[in-house]
Amino acid sequence: MTRFAEPMARLIEELRKLPGIGTRSAQRLAFHILRSSTADAEALAGAVRDLKAQLRLCSVCNNITDVDPCVFCSSPTRNQRLVCVVEEPTNIAAVEKTRGYNGVYHVLHGTLSPLHGVGPEHLRTVNLLARVERGEVDELILATSPTVEGEATANYLADLLRPLRVRLTRIATGVPAGSDIEYVDEVTMTRALEGRREL
Incomplete structure (x- = not known):
């Protein structure tokens, strides 16, 4: 067994x-950092x-930000009445790559997954409901991934929001x-947004 300092x-x-x-990747990264200059290591830290x-x-959409509200929610050029609901902040980049969406977002920070102990109370929906x-x-575009968990989450949100008389669409x-929405190419994402349907 190799013993490191x-x-x-x-x-x-x-x-x-x-x-x-x-373990192997962690070792390679650690040795890379060790070989880096002190300035580079300190910059990383x-x-x-x-x-x-x-x-x-x-505070509006749950996106990760250094300003509140975030750049999307505070943008005067974005359609604030069109909200794309995504699972994670990383999903926003997939939608933004299309350059075909000009609304704002709401980030759930997860999907329903009873097997992993993730229920409705774990999703960040309070401020979405308030909006x-x-x-x-x-209009709310439910852009959760087309996985079992993503579909369950979209159906849960549709049931939750339908009584509020807002237009609900699904990508x-x-x-x-x-697949995971984060890895979808621009053309596929553009078609998915254009072909969204009523729930």
């Missing part, structure tokens, strides 16, 4: 906690510290079933 072992262990990073210290959730109840929304099935 305590600081190296600690860094490897911390890096292993990142998604998609196993500072970026991580700043990320945790300066970012928060937008709809105040009459600030004309079209141009997005492959079982």
Whole structure:
């Protein structure tokens, strides 16, 4: 068994906690950081510290932001009455890549997944409901991934929001079933948005 000095072992262990990073990748990253200049290593550490210290959730849409409200919610050029509901902040980038959407967003920060103990109370829907109840929304585009969890979440939201008399649409099935919306190319995402349907 390879024994590393305590600081190296600690860094490897911390890096292993990142998604998609196993022991070997963590070791490679740790040694890369070790070989980097002190300035580069400190810049990385500072970026991580700043990320945790300066970012928060937008009070309107739950997007990750350093200003509140976020750049989408505060934009005078965006259609504030058209809201695209996504699972995670990373999904916004997939929609934005299309350059065909000019509304705003609402981030749920997850999907329903009873097997993983994620129920409706874990989704960030309170401020979404408030926006709809105040009459600030004309249409909600439910852009959850076409997975079992994404579909369950879209159906839950549709049932929750339908009594509020807001137009509910679902992105079209141009997005492959079982895939994650984050990895969809621009053309597919554009077609999916254009082909959304009433729920």
